[in-house]
Amino acid sequence: MRSSARFNASCEEVLLRLFRSFTASSEVVRHRGAFISFVVALALFAAPHSLHAQSDCLACHGDKSMQDAAGHSIAVDGSTFSASIHGSMKCNNCHADIKEYPHPEHIARVECKSCHADEASSLAGSVHSSSKDHPCSSCHGDAHSIFPKSDSRSAVYPLNIPKTCGNCHGTDGMARKHGLPSVYPNYMDSIHGFALSKEGLLVAANCQSCHGSHKILSRKDPQSPTFKANIPKTCGTCHAKIDADYERGSHGHAVASGNLKAPVCTDCHTAHAILQPTESEFRMQSTPICGSCHKDKLSTYHDTFHSQLGSLGGYVETARCWDCHGAHEIYPTADPRSPVAKANLVATCGKCHAGANLSFVQYQPHANAHDRKLNPALFYVRLFMNLLLISVLTFFVIHTILWLIRSRFDQVRRNGSNGGNNA
Amino acid sequence: MPELEQTAVSAEAEVPSEGRYYRRFTSKQRYLHAVLFSTFLGLAATGLPLRFSESIWARGAARAVGGFGAILFFHKFCALVLTIAFLIHVKEVFARGLYHREKGVFWGATSMVANWKDLKDMLGHLRWFVGLGPKPKFDRYAYWEKFDYWAVFWGMIVIGFSGYAMWFAPFFARFLPGWALNAALVIHSEEGLLAILFIFSIHFVNTHLRPDSFPMDMVIFTGVESEKEFQHKRPLEYARLAREGKLEERVGSAPASWFVNFSRIIGFTAIAIGLTLLVLTLSAYFY
Known part of the structure; x- marks a missing residue:
């Protein structure tokens, strides 16, 4: 199958070259129709019938230098197109208003939604609803070289998505122009970005894992997967156990009962610049985050040796909030499940202080x-x-x-x- | 400071070439003082960034040495050295007083232990400050020197004990209540602050920078002082030794000039570091 396709392609190429050598001089252009008929006749002889319509158009549009009156390229790379997801379709499946040759100079805009109706309706309700600013091709790439999202050549292949979204949401893209947060560099430096760019992990969260694809909503929209109350579930799609732990804890309960002041995943881990929690940088940045709500606890923590030694860099081992209180499954001190419940203190303090006893744990870390x-x-x-x-x-x-x-x-x-x- | 150097040179010039020098401190005592002040500077320089960990200079210092972990390591190292020096000193005192039966170690005119005369001297000194009486005559150790000594002695016990309590918290918790560990940090940092403020302002001025000793009392480095200085600063001790005919025993040789210069460099460096730390400490209350 493959070799015959390649043979057909090469036959086609020979014919195209032949045709171009004829059309190269302006004198010959006048007789283009006759030559096209000639080439078509040859193509009919050499190529499989499914390519008929494409080759008709490519006879002209296969010329890489072809431009319209306004100077835009109207060339189509036939071999790339035939390999693309739409490669088996005829040109006028999309360019539906072209029925015959010669065709009018101005042709109608291609409407992807005539086939992709579901995606189009999702898009219409999303933050990208304006089709003028966000044509399908802004994410899926050049219309004649669209590949399935599982194909590494696709602009929406998992490993390519950050770059695709970053075209607009990166520092140098539309982010600056429209005052959008420049999230691309944050993401690329995050643990997800590293997994994706360094390790090529297809399962690593990319933009659309959290934001969705066609129906991207503002985080203020309660329907959005990035709406505060929905974030635990969104992150939980991959981090299922942590989500379950979180939902059991005080913060999870508070959010579930509608208290949106309680923290969700992104409040501590941030949304895009997510760090490996064992990294010193994360250990350094997170205590003030807890302290932004638990202000009195932060101030008494600051009085202790844990803070004096640990809050300002270098000595990252000293206890941070979650080293004692737990990170995801946080309970009130009175709850026996809390690591800082009286009965658990020897074990909790003992994680760092080998030999901690009942007297030792009377130490008050928030005195x-x-x-x-x-x-x-x-x-x-x-x-x-x-x-x-x-x-x-x-x-x-x-x-x-x-x-x-x-x-x-x-x-x-x-x-x-x-x-x-x-x- | 060319002015100061001139003063020092002219002061030396005043001493007649045949002027005698008397021993005040043994070499062992001078070495202990050197260990004491170098580790104290180390402890202060590493303790202050921890005490004022929010201040700009503390963060800068921590960054420069690779974080607060490095600072704490150096702090503990200095603490160990100072502890050993302290124990050697205590052993020395008891060896002299109890084993060798040396007179005047625990009580009397030559002892570090405070007595009635010290209280009277202090009040007399204060009266003299405001012109209400004659200047008291001091013996081997004046009352402020005894205060310096006991402040450091008490400080080392209190700071040392609270420091080790935090260092080996689980061990100390076997016989201390939990809140004592909270108190340890408060005590350690407050007493440390007191020591730093006291040494870098009061001790520096009282011992080195006051007009009688300006710019630096070299006796703790060279161990000897000129006859003139001895008579002026400690007339009672001089008179007693003369009366008992023991002055000759105390005669020492003039210190080599290279050693005096070397000591000056060390001493001025220590004072400069101390004053810098003092300024940083005070600035931490404003920034």
């Missing part, structure tokens, strides 16, 4: 030395230390200043000066 009622012992220790510091320094600063003045006074007098009276 507030300014709160006399909550932490009286700590309050008085701090008060004592502050008083000691202030009283010692106050006494000695006064002592030293007086001493300096007096010593200088003596020194000047001893050396025979008269204390500035010479001036």
Whole structure:
């Protein structure tokens, strides 16, 4: 099958070359019709019948330099087209208003929706509804070289999707022009982007895994897979176990009951610049995220050694919120399932502090030395230390200043000066 | 600072060439002081970025050395060295006082232990500051020197103990309540701050920068001081030694000039680092 197709293609090529050598001089162009008939006759002899209609058109449009009156290329690469998903179709299946040769100079716009009605109706309700700004070809690529999405040559092949969307949603594309967030570089540097671009993982989330393809909705639309309440399910399509853990936890419950202040996946992991959670960069950036809601807890965390050592870089091992509280399956402290429930503390603290015992876990990672009622012992220790510091320094600063003045006074007098009276 | 150098040169010139030098500190004591101040500078330089981990310079310092982990490592290293120096010192004191039965280690005019005279000296000194009395005469250790000593002694115990409690928290939790671990950080950082502020402002001025010693009291480096300085600063000790005929025992040789210069470089570097840290500490309250 293959070899015969290749033979046909090469026959066709020979004929086309032959035809072009005739049409090269303007004198010959006048007799184009006659030559076409000649070529068609030859083509009928050489090519299989399914290609008849294409080769009719390609006789002219196969010329790579062919342009319309406005100077746009109207050339079609016959071999690419015949390999494309529409390769078995006749030209006028799409260019339906062309019935005969010669055809009118202005022909109707091709309507993909005449065949792809479902996709067209999805698109019509999406953020890309304007067909002028977003013709099918803006994502699927050149109309004559459309390949199935499973074909690596396709613009919507999983590994090519980020680049395709990035044409507009990247820094240098329409993103800047229209003030859209430039998500492409964020995505490419994310764990998903790495999996896709470095490892070529077809299952790695690409743009359409989360946003959908034709019916892309604004994240403000409750129907959108990226609407806040829908995000756990969207991420859960791949991360099923984490989604299940999350749904069991406090945050999952809150979101499910309509509290959209509670965090979903993207609040901690971000949407596009998702980092590997064990990476130091992620460990560094996430504590303030929890703290943006749990403000009092963040401020007391900041007072501790965990924070002093760990919050600002380098020493990433020190405990972050989720090291103790859990990440996805978070429960209130009172819940026995919580890792910071009393009964679990020895095990939880022991993850880092080998040998942690019952006394050790009385340590309060959120102690507030300014709160006399909550932490009286700590309050008085701090008060004592502050008083000691202030009283010692106050006494000695006064002592030293007086001493300096007096010593200088003596020194000047001893050396025979008269204390500035010479001036 | 050419001015300062001139002062130093002229001060030396005043001393007659046959002027005698008296030993004040043994070489062991001077080495311990060197270890003490270098590890203290190290501890301060690494402790402050942790204490003020939010400040710009702390972040910069952490970035420069590869993060707070590196800072903590160096902090612990200095702490270990200082702990060893501290233990050697305590052993020395007890060896002198208990084993060798040396007089005046634990009590008396030459002891570091405070006595009534120190209180009277302090009040007298304060009166002299404001011109209400004569300048008190000091013995081997003046009251502010004793305060420096005990402040450091107490500081090392308190900071050391709270530091080790945090370093080996699970071990210390066997006999300390959990809240003590919370308190350890408060105590460690407040006492450390006190030590830093005290040493880099009060000790520097009282011991080195005041007019009697300006710009630096070299005795802790060279171990000896001139007769003139000895008489001026510690008249009681000089008089007692003269009375007991023990002055001769204390005569030492003039320090080599290269050693004095070397010590000056070390000393001024330490003071410069200290003052820088002092400025950073104070600035952390505003930035």
